[in-house]
Amino acid sequence: xxxxxxxxxxxxxxxxxxxxxxxxxxxxxxxxxxxxxxxxxxxxxxxxxxxxxxxxxxxxxxxxxxxxxxxxxxxxxxxxxxxxxxxxxxxxxxxxxxxxxxxxxxxxxxxxxxxxxxxxxxxxxxxxxxxxxxxxxxxxxxxxxxxxxxxxxxxxxxxxxxxxxxxxxxxxxxxxxxxxxxxxxxxxxxxxxxxxx
Amino acid sequence: xxxxxxxxxxxxxxxxxxxxxxxxxxxxxxxxxxxxxxxxxxxxxxxxxxxxxxxxxxxxxxxxxxxxxxxxxxxxxxxxxxxxxxxxxxxxxxxxxxxxxxxxxxxxxxxxxxxxxxxxxxxxxxxxxxxxxxxxxxxxxxxxxxxxxxxxxxxxxxxxxxxxxxxxxxxxxxxxxxxxxxxxxxxxxxxxxxxxxxxxxxxxxxxxxxxxxxxxxxxxxxxxxxxxxxxxxxxxxxxxxxxxxxxxxxxxxxxxxxxxxxxxxxxxxxxxxxxxxxxxxxxxxxxxxxxxxxxxxxxxxxxxxxxxxxxxxxxxxxxxxxxxxxxxxxxxxxxxxxxxxxxxxxxxxxxxxxxxxxxxxxxxxxxxxxxxxxxxxxxxxxxxxxxxxxxxxxxxxxxxxxxxxxxxxxxxxxxxxxxxxxxxxxxxxxxxxxxxxxxxxxxxxxxxxxxxxxxxxxxx
Numbered sequence: 001x002x003x004x005x006x007x008x009x010x011x012x013x014x015x016x017x018x019x020x021x022x023x024x025x026x027x028x029x030x031x032x033x034x035x036x037x038x039x040x041x042x043x044x045x046x047x048x049x050x051x052x053x054x055x056x057x058x059x060x061x062x063x064x065x066x067x068x069x070x071x072x073x074x075x076x077x078x079x080x081x082x083x084x085x086x087x088x089x090x091x092x093x094x095x096x097x098x099x100x101x102x103x104x105x106x107x108x109x110x111x112x113x114x115x116x117x118x119x120x121x122x123x124x125x126x127x128x129x130x131x132x133x134x135x136x137x138x139x140x141x142x143x144x145x146x147x148x149x150x151x152x153x154x155x156x157x158x159x160x161x162x163x164x165x166x167x168x169x170x171x172x173x174x175x176x177x178x179x180x181x182x183x184x185x186x187x188x189x190x191x192x193x194x195x196x197x
Numbered sequence: 198x199x200x201x202x203x204x205x206x207x208x209x210x211x212x213x214x215x216x217x218x219x220x221x222x223x224x225x226x227x228x229x230x231x232x233x234x235x236x237x238x239x240x241x242x243x244x245x246x247x248x249x250x251x252x253x254x255x256x257x258x259x260x261x262x263x264x265x266x267x268x269x270x271x272x273x274x275x276x277x278x279x280x281x282x283x284x285x286x287x288x289x290x291x292x293x294x295x296x297x298x299x300x301x302x303x304x305x306x307x308x309x310x311x312x313x314x315x316x317x318x319x320x321x322x323x324x325x326x327x328x329x330x331x332x333x334x335x336x337x338x339x340x341x342x343x344x345x346x347x348x349x350x351x352x353x354x355x356x357x358x359x360x361x362x363x364x365x366x367x368x369x370x371x372x373x374x375x376x377x378x379x380x381x382x383x384x385x386x387x388x389x390x391x392x393x394x395x396x397x398x399x400x401x402x403x404x405x406x407x408x409x410x411x412x413x414x415x416x417x418x419x420x421x422x423x424x425x426x427x428x429x430x431x432x433x434x435x436x437x438x439x440x441x442x443x444x445x446x447x448x449x450x451x452x453x454x455x456x457x458x459x460x461x462x463x464x465x466x467x468x469x470x471x472x473x474x475x476x477x478x479x480x481x482x483x484x485x486x487x488x489x490x491x492x493x494x495x496x497x498x499x500x501x502x503x504x505x506x507x508x509x510x511x512x513x514x515x516x517x518x519x520x521x522x523x524x525x526x527x528x529x530x531x532x533x534x535x536x537x538x539x540x541x542x543x544x545x546x547x548x549x550x551x552x553x554x555x556x557x558x559x560x561x562x563x564x565x566x567x568x569x570x571x572x573x574x575x576x577x578x579x580x581x582x583x584x585x586x587x588x589x590x591x592x593x594x595x596x597x598x599x600x601x602x603x604x605x606x607x608x609x610x611x612x613x614x615x616x617x618x619x620x621x622x623x624x625x626x627x628x629x630x631x632x633x634x635x636x637x638x639x640x641x642x643x644x645x646x647x648x649x650x651x652x653x654x655x656x657x
Contacts, residue, residue: 009242009247009465012453029468061482085482090479091396121482122429126422144466145451152447153410157279157478161470166422170338170354172361173230174380179337179388180423181469
């Protein structure tokens with residue numbers, strides 16, 4: 001437990017279960033939550049992308065060893081799958097993406113957040129209307145202070161904490177999703193490692 | 198000079214607030230919106246020790262500001278280590294000059310902006326427009342403000358004063374056709390427009406919610422994601438940061454992020470928090486090639502070590518506006534400059550001088566609601582009182598000043614005090630026996646319209 005436990009709402013309370021809290025907070029910020037094993041991951045992702053009708057999907061380098069299997073599974077399902085870093089230099093390619101799939105540096109249970117680093121691209125998680133993030137179980141951290149400590153040592157040029165989809169309430173306080181970033185944010189908690197997928 | 202140039206000059210708070218009070222929508226919209234934020238704040242922070250968290254926040258801000266120069270030195274060194282070019286600007290003109298020359302060196306034609314109070318403070322957009330640059334504000338509210346040549350009226354919710362119909366008219370002008378009367382459709386139209394801007398802009402300009410000295414990181418909070426778009430896609434990123442926005446460590450950031458998001462919008466965290474520690478590096482898929490931070494003084498340093506130093510603790514969450522009974526009636530434009538509400542009534546005279554802003558500290562009932570909600574416990578009502586003393590009652594009319602002088606004279610002697618009480622008693626007795634119409638008289642008629650006098654025996 002951190003010294004901010006019980007003081008900051010961005011930390012777990014003593015004895016609280018991280019996964020349970022993560023799921024609840026993701027719901028509170030209008031993100032979806034699912035669990036998967038390495039064996040079922042590709043199928044789950046294909047299903048989720050089919051559901052939103054995605055045709056052009058960018059996959060980022062932080063998916064590591066798991067990316068190849070995911071690309072193959074998407075192509076087998078007739079979904080165009082590209083490496084984000086290959087597409088990023090082209091504005092047209094960025095425009096065409098209707099979903100991106102990323103890994104993450106860490107996730108924060110207490111706030112329902114994922115943290116992506118530069119390997120996901122600075123814009124990788126928010127350029128498309130749908131974002132799907134794979135969180136390896138060991139990357140799920142308790143609270144914000146622990147997460148900031150962990151990433152402090154990472155030497156990253158850019159880290160982005162994101163909690164749910166993009167939103168605005170500027171017009172008469174009516175909440176609208178997908179102002180600039182994704183309208184829908186899906187999180188898959190992976191019981192295992194991506195390179196086993 | 199057009200009204201958007203400097204409404205603070207040549208107008209008074211009374212006139213400005215009278216104009217705002219004549220807008221019935223504003224007086225409904227502000228309480229509706231702000232009550233929603235306050236309720237969400239209480240809900241999300243219900244099961245933690247908020248008092249302890251605010252005390253942590255206060256201590257972090259106080260200790261940082263007390264030793265500001267040392268922390269700034271660490272911050273600048275860390276920024277430079279991260280490949281960020283640091284510029285120092287003593288005032289608004291210097292800051293505008295720096296930003297203009299960076300844009301010019303980059304051969305920029307189109308600039309996208311993240312909503313930033315500091316850039317409002319230095320009136321950046323007109324200066325860039327004068328250089329022939331196309332400037333696009335990308336926060337939805339700020340985009341509409343810019344289209345209308347208007348000004349933001351709340352630190353967090355810039356178009357709190359506009360109806361959906363007004364927004365629809367503004368966006369329809371851009372579209373060249375009548376857009377449907379539907380918030381989702383209007384937002385969707387703006388998304389398309391702004392997406393084009395992100396993808397074609399040469400420079401992205403942001404403020405900085407915080408600069409973390411330990412890691413050399415610019416921290417930006419948005420809910421829309423425009424902060425990240427503006428700082429990821431264009432070739433150059435410029436962040437304008439008030440020198441007081443430094444935080445020594447990432448541990449401090451862990452305290453301040455929920456305080457700012459909670460107080461600003463009632464969230465645990467804003468949807469997006471960007472932590473930017475330099476431009477794109479070799480092998481990275483995207484990001485700006487160049488990154489600049491312009492450190493803005495503009496009257497801040499002068500407050501260090503003085504009676505108003507605590508004004509520098511502010512993290513611009515807007516919570517004091519939400520609870521202020523004066524702000525809730527008159528809105529942000531009545532304050533005449535960039536910052537409204539209690540913190541605006543403090544900062545405006547300090548940054549702009551007493552000639553233009555000296556009457557604003559009077560625009561407060563001193564109820565203390567702002568002190569109670571401030572996430573870093575700035576004693577706003579003490580600062581307002583101190584400013585009233587320093588300002589020397591500039592806002593008072595000659596008659597009010599004469600009355601106050603007479604009152605002070607009267608109550609400075611025992612005889613005078615007792616005499617005033619006797620007259621007061623006589624007045625109350627008369628008030629009870631005279632008919633209602635005469636009781637009020639011409640002087641008190643308006644005041645008495647919504648109030649009753651105590652009845653016999655002091656009971657109402």
